[in-house]
Amino acid sequence: MHTDLDTDMDTDTETTALCPSGSHQASPPGTPIPETDATLLKKPEKLLAGLDRGGPPPAPGAPRRRGSMPVPYKHQLRRAQAIDELDWPPQASSSGSSDSLGSGEAAPTEQDGIFKVMLVGESGVGKSTLAGTFGGLQGDSAHEPENPEDTYERRIMVDKEEVTLIVYDIWEQGDAGGWLRDHCLQTGDAFLIVFSVTDRRSFSKVPETLLRLRAERPHHDLPVILVGNKSDLARSREVSLEEGRHLAGTLSCKHIETSAALHHNTRELFEGAVRQIRLRRGRSRAGGPRPEWGSPDGPAPPARRESLTKKAKRFLANLVPRNAKFFKQRSRSCHDLSVL
Numbered sequence: 270m271h272t273d274l275d276t277d278m279d280t281d282t283e284t285t286a287l288c289p290s291g292s293h294q295a296s297p298p299g300t301p302i303p304e305t306d307a308t309l310l311k312k313p314e315k316l317l318a319g320l321d322r323g324g325p326p327p328a329p330g331a332p333r334r335r336g337s338m339p340v341p342y343k344h345q346l347r348r349a350q351a352i353d354e355l356d357w358p359p360q361a362s363s364s365g366s367s368d369s370l371g372s373g374e375a376a377p378t379e380q381d382g383i384f385k386v387m388l389v390g391e392s393g394v395g396k397s398t399l400a401g402t403f404g405g406l407q408g409d410s411a412h413e414p415e416n417p418e419d420t421y422e423r424r425i426m427v428d429k430e431e432v433t434l435i436v437y438d439i440w441e442q443g444d445a446g447g448w449l450r451d452h453c454l455q456t457g458d459a460f461l462i463v464f465s466v467t468d469r470r471s472f473s474k475v476p477e478t479l480l481r482l483r484a485e486r487p488h489h490d491l492p493v494i495l496v497g498n499k500s501d502l503a504r505s506r507e508v509s510l511e512e513g514r515h516l517a518g519t520l521s522c523k524h525i526e527t528s529a530a531l532h533h534n535t536r537e538l539f540e541g542a543v544r545q546i547r548l549r550r551g552r553s554r555a556g557g558p559r560p561e562w563g564s565p566d567g568p569a570p571p572a573r574r575e576s577l578t579k580k581a582k583r584f585l586a587n588l589v590p591r592n593a594k595f596f597k598q599r600s601r602s603c604h605d606l607s608v609l
């Protein structure tokens with residue numbers, strides 16, 4: 270059982286700094302900052318603003334969102350969906366700000382300092398609790414936060430560089446979540462697919478979620494981290510560490526186990542997500558070495574006419590690298606979030 274509270278993001282002022290809401294100014298190193306300084310985006314408008322920050326202008330001809338449309342807030346999702354599905358068609362995959370990450374285009378903008386991380390996964394695996402630990406709430410398995418938020422924004426130091434990390438906990442299960450789920454998949458710079466190590470079903474859903482993600486953003490080299498949460502519940506464990514790592518290796522993802530309740534590895538997780546995004550941004554800016562088209566790390570080949578069956582076959586083949594040596598390398602490093 271892990272009880273290493275040193276990993277608590279909120280207590281480490283040496284590498285983690287917060288700033289007052291909206292100011293985005295770095296705090297001097299070592300300055301203790303109260304939890305309330307974490308920027309909590311409470312208003313739905315802010316959720317949208319965060320999602321769209323630095324995003325592209327709407328595509329010409331795309332229908333504008335009506336002012337009367339209910340905001341896409343977790344708790345208003347059913348209403349939003351009932352209004353009009355066409356109100357927000359998914360953006361063309363090549364146009365999103367995040368989408369340029371894996372395209373190999375060097376376009377450094379202010380967006381470079383903003384990292385959008387999406388928590389996805391089955392219900393009850395601990396997404397909100399993880400988000401809460403990032404946002405400065407106490408992860409306590411005995412108490413649900415009274416007003417859990419959906420989005421948390423903080424300025425943090427990662428490898429001596431300050432970044433704005435926005436963590437979204439907006440993933441919804443079932444039909445009701447369709448609209449927001451699609452937007453979530455289109456917007457994230459990195460994805461944390463959370464499962465509970467005490468719930469094998471949540472683990473078995475991981476490949477499906479990843480397939481969906483990669484299908485949604487086929488041209489992009491998206492960082493994905495499989496997060497085995499609730500590692501503190503040793504006696505109820507149904508998924509071993511090895512199984513988690515093996516799946517991550519097979520799917521060419523990263524893997525980490527966390528306990529949101531004990532704040533174990535939560536800081537490593539969020540900092541690791543930032544590093545994974547940075548590594549890809551750096552690679553695309555440096556112009557190489559880029560992964561080959563169609564490799565699990567790389568973008569898909571340029572558009573060409575291809576039958577659906579061929580596309581599906583190519584997509585599935587990409588999930589499991591053919592080269593055994595490559596596969597071994599990937600498997601070995603899946604738990605190291607500071608390397609590609």
Ligand SMILES: Nc1nc2c(ncn2[C@@H]2O[C@H](COP(=O)(O)OP(=O)(O)OP(=O)(O)O)[C@@H](O)[C@H]2O)c(=O)[nH]1
Binds near residue numbers: 412
């Ligand atoms: N023991 C333990 N309990 C946890 C941990 N993380 C979350 N929980 C508990 O698991 C339950 C579900 O956690 P949530 O954070 O609500 O899970 P979720 O994935 O956000 O669930 P949905 O909102 O339904 O999608 C809560 O009772 C949490 O307190 C953990 O690391 N260890």
